[in-house]
Amino acid sequence: MKNKIFLISLLLFFSFCFVVLFKGLNNSNVYVPKKTTEKTLVNFVAKDFFTEKEIYFDEIFIDSEFYILNIWSSWCLPCRKEHPKLMQLSKNKSLKLIGLNYRDNKKNAKKFINKFGNPYSSILSDRDGTIAIEWGAYGVPETTIIDRNKKILKKFIGPLDDKSIKEINLIIK
Amino acid sequence: MLANQIGQYSLILGLFFSILIIPVSIKNFNKNDQIIDSRIISISFLQFFLVLVSFCGLILSFINSDFSNQTVYNNSHTTKPLFYKISGTWGNHEGSLLLWLLVLTLFIFLFLIKSSKQPKKYRILTLIFQQIIIIGFFLFILITSNPFNYLFPVPNEGLGLNPILQDPALAIHPPILYLGYVGSSIILSSSLAATVQKYISKDWAKHIKIWILVSWIFLTLGIMLGSIWAYYELGWGGFWFWDPVENVSLMPWLCLTALLHCILVLEKKLLLTSWVIILSIATFTLSMSGTFLVRSGILNSIHTFANDPGRGIFILVFLFILIFISLVIFFSFHKKNHSKNIKIYWLSKESSILINNWFMMYFLSVILIGTVYPIFLEVLSSEKISVGPPFYNKLIIPFLIIFLIFMSVGPNLNWIKSEFKKIDNKNIIIFIISLVISFLIIIQSDSKSLINTILISSAFYLFFVTVKDFFSKKYKNYSQKISHLGFSLLILSILLNNFFSSEIITNLKVGEKFSFQENHITFESIENKESKNYKSIIGHFRIEDKKGSLIKLKPELRIYDYPFTITSEADIKTTIYSDKFLVMNLVKGNEYFNIRYQLKPFMIWIWISTLIIVIGGIFSLFNKTYEK
Numbered sequence: 001m002k003n004k005i006f007l008i009s010l011l012l013f014f015s016f017c018f019v020v021l022f023k024g025l026n027n028s029n030v031y032v033p034k035k036t037t038e039k040t041l042v043n044f045v046a047k048d049f050f051t052e053k054e055i056y057f058d059e060i061f062i063d064s065e066f067y068i069l070n071i072w073s074s075w076c077l078p079c080r081k082e083h084p085k086l087m088q089l090s091k092n093k094s095l096k097l098i099g100l101n102y103r104d105n106k107k108n109a110k111k112f113i114n115k116f117g118n119p120y121s122s123i124l125s126d127r128d129g130t131i132a133i134e135w136g137a138y139g140v141p142e143t144t145i146i147d148r149n150k151k152i153l154k155k156f157i158g159p160l161d162d163k164s165i166k167e168i169n170l171i172i173k
Numbered sequence: 174m175l176a177n178q179i180g181q182y183s184l185i186l187g188l189f190f191s192i193l194i195i196p197v198s199i200k201n202f203n204k205n206d207q208i209i210d211s212r213i214i215s216i217s218f219l220q221f222f223l224v225l226v227s228f229c230g231l232i233l234s235f236i237n238s239d240f241s242n243q244t245v246y247n248n249s250h251t252t253k254p255l256f257y258k259i260s261g262t263w264g265n266h267e268g269s270l271l272l273w274l275l276v277l278t279l280f281i282f283l284f285l286i287k288s289s290k291q292p293k294k295y296r297i298l299t300l301i302f303q304q305i306i307i308i309g310f311f312l313f314i315l316i317t318s319n320p321f322n323y324l325f326p327v328p329n330e331g332l333g334l335n336p337i338l339q340d341p342a343l344a345i346h347p348p349i350l351y352l353g354y355v356g357s358s359i360i361l362s363s364s365l366a367a368t369v370q371k372y373i374s375k376d377w378a379k380h381i382k383i384w385i386l387v388s389w390i391f392l393t394l395g396i397m398l399g400s401i402w403a404y405y406e407l408g409w410g411g412f413w414f415w416d417p418v419e420n421v422s423l424m425p426w427l428c429l430t431a432l433l434h435c436i437l438v439l440e441k442k443l444l445l446t447s448w449v450i451i452l453s454i455a456t457f458t459l460s461m462s463g464t465f466l467v468r469s470g471i472l473n474s475i476h477t478f479a480n481d482p483g484r485g486i487f488i489l490v491f492l493f494i495l496i497f498i499s500l501v502i503f504f505s506f507h508k509k510n511h512s513k514n515i516k517i518y519w520l521s522k523e524s525s526i527l528i529n530n531w532f533m534m535y536f537l538s539v540i541l542i543g544t545v546y547p548i549f550l551e552v553l554s555s556e557k558i559s560v561g562p563p564f565y566n567k568l569i570i571p572f573l574i575i576f577l578i579f580m581s582v583g584p585n586l587n588w589i590k591s592e593f594k595k596i597d598n599k600n601i602i603i604f605i606i607s608l609v610i611s612f613l614i615i616i617q618s619d620s621k622s623l624i625n626t627i628l629i630s631s632a633f634y635l636f637f638v639t640v641k642d643f644f645s646k647k648y649k650n651y652s653q654k655i656s657h658l659g660f661s662l663l664i665l666s667i668l669l670n671n672f673f674s675s676e677i678i679t680n681l682k683v684g685e686k687f688s689f690q691e692n693h694i695t696f697e698s699i700e701n702k703e704s705k706n707y708k709s710i711i712g713h714f715r716i717e718d719k720k721g722s723l724i725k726l727k728p729e730l731r732i733y734d735y736p737f738t739i740t741s742e743a744d745i746k747t748t749i750y751s752d753k754f755l756v757m758n759l760v761k762g763n764e765y766f767n768i769r770y771q772l773k774p775f776m777i778w779i780w781i782s783t784l785i786i787v788i789g790g791i792f793s794l795f796n797k798t799y800e801k
Contacts, residue, residue, distance in 0.1 A: 007504040011497065018493045021465075024552045025485040 041069075041150040044134050049101055049109070049123035060122060061150060064096040066172045069144040070120070071137055073104045074112035079141045082159035083116045089165065090119035094172055099123040102132050102140050145171060177242045180230025181321035184271075187223035187278075188311040190216050194304050202297045209293050213300065214285050220307075221278040228262075228275050231320050235262045240331050243322035244268060250333035252706040260344030261334045266484075267320035269347055273464075274310045276348075276355040281307065284359055284384075291380060298366035299359075305498075306358050309491045317484045336707070336733040336740050342402040350395030350422060354460040356388025357425060360432070361457035364450050365499060368506045373449070378440035383794065385436055389429045390790040396422050397783040404776075405745065412779060415562050420544045421463035424537055428456040431533040434526045441588060444523055448530060450507060454499045461492045466544070525583030532576045539568045570628060577631040577664065581638040584653060603641065607633035618672040629668055636661040652796055656789025662782035666775040676771040682764045689770060691719040694755075696768070707733045712757050712766065714744075726755040752776035 044057045061067055070086060072079040090097050099120035101109050106125070113123075126132055135144065143156040145168060153171055156164045194216050201210040231244070235258045240246045248265040249258055262268045281303045288296050314320070363381050367373050399422065404412045413419060432452040435445045465488040543560040550556055611629035615621055639658045677689045686695045697713040710730040717723055729742040743756035754771040 003504050007500060010500055014493060014496055014500075018489065020549050020552045021489055022486065024548045025489065 039152050041146055041152060042134055044131055046100075046124035046126065046131050049099075049106075049125045052125075055122075055124065060098060061146075061148070065094045065148060066096070066153075067146050068095060068097045068168070069100065069135065069146065070097060071100045071102050071126075071132055071135070071140050071142045073102045073140050074108040075104065076102075076140045078159040080112075080116070082141055082161075083119070085160045085165055086119040087117050089168065090121075092172070096121045100131060100135070101125045102137075103127065103129045174239060174241060176230040176233035176237070177239060177321055177323070180227040180234070181319075183223040183230070184227040184311075184315065184321070187220055187227065188308070188315065190220045190223065191278075191304055191307050191311060194220065195301060198297045198300055198304075202294060202301075207293050209285070209289075209296055213297070214282075217278070217282050217285055217300070221275075221282045224271070224275050224278050227321075228271050231268055231271060232259060232262050235259060238331065240329070241324050241327040242320075243324050244320045246324055246328055246331045248334050249331040250706065251330065253334060253339075254705060256341075256344065257334060257339045261338075263347050264334055264338045264343070267314070267318045269351075270310065270314050270318055271320050272348060273351055273355060274307070274314060276351050277303070277307050277310060277358060280355055280359050284363075288380065291377075292370065292372060295363075295366050295370045295372045295377075298369055299362045302362035302365050303359065306362070306495070309495075313484075313487050313491065317487050333706075333733070336731065336738045337406055340402055340406045342398050342405065346395060346398040346402055349391050349398060353388045353390075353392025353395050353429075354425065354463070356384055356391060357429065357453075357456045357460050359384050360388065360453045361495075361499065364453035365502050368450055368502055371506070371508075373439070373446050375440055375443055378436050378449075382433075382436050382440060385429065385433050386790055386794050389426075389433055390787055390794075392422070392426050392429060393783065393787050393790070396426060397780065397787075401780060405743065406740075412776075415543070415560075415565050417544045418463075418467055420540045421459075421466050424540055424544075425456050425459040425463065427533045427537045427540075428452055428459055431530045432456060434529055438523050438526050442523060445527070445530075447507065448527075450503055452530075454496075454503065458492070458496055458499075461488070461495065465489055465492055520586060522583065522586045522588045525579060525586055528579055529576075529583065532572065532579070535572060536569060539565065570624070573664075574624075574628055574631045577635045577661075580657065580660075581631075581635040584657060585642065599641070600638070603637045604630075604634055607631075607637055614669070615672070625672065629665075629672075632661065632665045632668055636665050652789045652793030654789070655792055656786045659782045659785030659787075659789060662785060663779060666778035666782055669775050670773060670779065673774045674771060676769060678767065678769045680760060680765040681768050682766065690772070692770075692772075693717045694768075694770060696766075707731045714755060716753065716755075724753065726753065728755050728757045730757065730759060747777050749777060750774060 041057070045054055046057070047053065048055050068089065072083075086097060089095060097120045099122075101123055103126065109125075124131065132140075132142075138157050141159050143160055143164070145153045145155075147153055154167065160168075194213060197210065197216065198213055201213060231242075233239075234242045234245050235249055236255065238245065238249055238251045238258070240249075244265060244267045248261050248268075253261070263272045281300060284303070285296065285300065288299075360381060363377075363384070364373075367377050367381075396419075399419065400412045403414065403419075429452075432449065435448045435452060438445045439449050465485065543564055547558050547560060550558060607630045608626075611626050611633055614629060615626045618625075636658075639654065639661050643654050643658060675690060677687075679687055681687065681696045683696055683699055686693060688694070693716070695715045695717075697715055700711045700713065702709045702711060709732070711727050712729075714726045714728070715723060716726060724746050726744040726746060728744040731740045731742060732738075733740070739759065741756050741758055743754055745755075746753040751772055751774040754769075754773055756769045758767040758769075760767050
């Protein structure tokens with residue numbers, strides 16, 4: 001009798017294991033980072049790239065309908081590739097581009113801007129990479145589009161391409 | 174082409190014969206004679222032969238780079254050296270399963286030949302249980318992972334073998350490990366058959382002990398090879414990472430080690446029968462779960478090759494059917510022998526083996542929980558966690574101390590009952606010596622804490638006691654002494670290695686120099702080289718240590734084209750005292766290289782002591798005289 005109870009409870013235990021493992025099989029084990037849409041940008045203070053003055057984040061987002069935050073660096077090759085796209089976007093009146101110069105050498109960054117043009121209405125410098133972390137960045141380049149209320153509408157990880165430009169144009173319409 | 178077809182058809186024919194064995198054996202089982210039908214042995218040989226043909230067919234397809242075979246296409250490439258073409262046969266999911274099957278059929282055939290002195294019904298039942306497992310694997314291969322899938326149009330080039338698998342240690346690691354795993358299936362079938370036939374006896378123990386020993390030897394060797402591979406190839410500078418897949422091979426090992434000790438008690442005293450059966454079931458179940466966890470892709474690990482849930486479900490269902498059958502058989506046929514009622518005294522060899530078992534079970538459950546808990550948690554609460562070394566260290570180390578002390582006492586006790594003799598002066602002296610030595614050692618290291626001192630001193634104590642016993646004049650059970658000596662040496666070298674390893678990570682460019690613990694390391698030059706299937710960048714380093722002796726290390730970066738991967742080959746200078754380990758990595762878009770330099774004392778002793786453990790096991794295979 002005792003044996004039977006033992007057997008049945010063991011069998012039940014193993015059935016439970018079976019069910020759990022069975023369900024586990026169907027779970028994908030690929031990590032998907034949580035989407036950052038529907039979130040607002042956190043407060044931050046950053047230094048202006050040219051003047052080295054400290055800017056509070058409210059001072060930046062005042063007069064435009066949409067903003068594009070772009071993380072870039074002179075040492076980052078894909079940034080160089082996406083730069084013409086940014087120049088193209090900067091012609092749009094309802095947009096303001098804000099660049100975050102990520103872990104860069106100021107001299108090289110200036111050279112980069114002089115050579116390829118400056119699409120940004122303001123550039124912030126992030127020498128130690130902490131602001132990028134506060135923004136929740138994955139790497140360089142990365143582009144985030146936010147609205148007047150600082151709500152994050154869409155995030156593009158990696159360099160912008162024609163498809164993402166189209167998407168941006170759709171969002172700001 | 175042809176080899177591929179032959180392989181495919183002989184596999185199907187093999188399945189036919191393995192099903193055929195069952196009715197033939199049942200018919201023979203009901204006959205009232207003592208001779209096993211010779212047809213059964215012939216069919217089981219045929220079954221083995223057909224799988225062998227099929228396996229050779231696959232090897233031939235790999236050698237000829239026959240890309241009409243999907244497995245070859247996925248895992249091989251024409252530029253690969255011949256050696257890795259062959260080892261690529263079992264370096265992938267389909268091929269490795271075929272190897273499993275090959276070993277399964279080989280083992281049951283050997284079992285039939287070697288067990289002619291055993292009762293007929295027991296042999297046939299073992300065969301039937303084993304055939305259930307074999308048919309399961311046949312179906313698994315043919316349905317979900319056929320190694321002979323045909324590709325049309327035939328591709329010109331294959332995708333190549335994952336470069337980190339192109340390593341001599343890894344070429345023989347899977348076959349050896351499988352011999353261990355599969356051996357445990359014979360132990361399962363045999364103990365189930367013995368339970369049903371009420372044949373759990375001293376004779377049975379004597380006969381199955383050999384199978385247990387053989388699987389244990391192979392499993393130990395297999396784990397060691399895997400660990401060597403991780404050390405030399407992965408370049409992480411360690412030999413054990415508590416990676417789920419490593420754990421999965423360690424768990425059956427713990428079980429099998431416990432079983433090995435139990436079967437000795439059973440052989441001498443006919444005690445611990447339930448333990449033996451449960452451990453046999455557990456060992457095979459854990460080996461199968463290992464296969465399940467590795468092959469189904471339920472775990473994220475460097476070893477997960479296949480990511481096909483269909484396969485996972487098949488193994489899972491099969492595994493649980495086997496568990497259910499085993500449990501039902503165990504509970505309905507196994508009756509404890511109450512009549513004899515032998516008392517176990519607490520100070521005896523039996524009880525010390527029992528204590529050993531409990532410790533093994535404890536270590537096993539810690540590892541099992543650490544491995545499986547993340548999966549359960551994710552399913553039940555969709556929370557992802559990963560369990561790392563701190564978990565295992567915290568839970569295992571305190572118990573390891575007690576375990577080591579028991580291990581130094583246990584083997585010297587007598588069977589049935591030992592007298593609590595006057596405490597031996599020698600042992601006290603040894604204990605004090607080991608305490609002093611470990612105190613002196615710990616003071617030198619960075620981690621000065623009481624628990625480390627105790628841990629090292631218990632390891633030293635065990636080591637000295639086993640050395641002392643080794644030269645003592647009492648009866649000699651060499652195999653046990655060698656293995657225990659090896660084990661104490663293993664623990665000692667792991668501990669010392671842990672406490673005294675030091676490393677530095679820095680970025681260097683050619684011509685630069687840095688100093689580390691009075692060693693001066695100079696990055697002299699880099700050299701580019703082309704090999705058959707990869708290009709390599711070799712860094713030349715000169716290391717000058719405090720005594721002024723010079724060594725050169727040449728770590729290498731290999732750039733493989735098919736599939737495109739960069740691996741870093743560490744260069745390791747091994748001496749009997751320590752390993753100097755240097756590995757370099759690319760820093761993107763920079764002339765600097767990331768350099769990791771490690772000093773690892775007593776590294777080679779970890780492998781040597783594991784080998785000593787294995788040698789002890791081999792000794793016991795040939796040792797026909799038993800202590801009474």
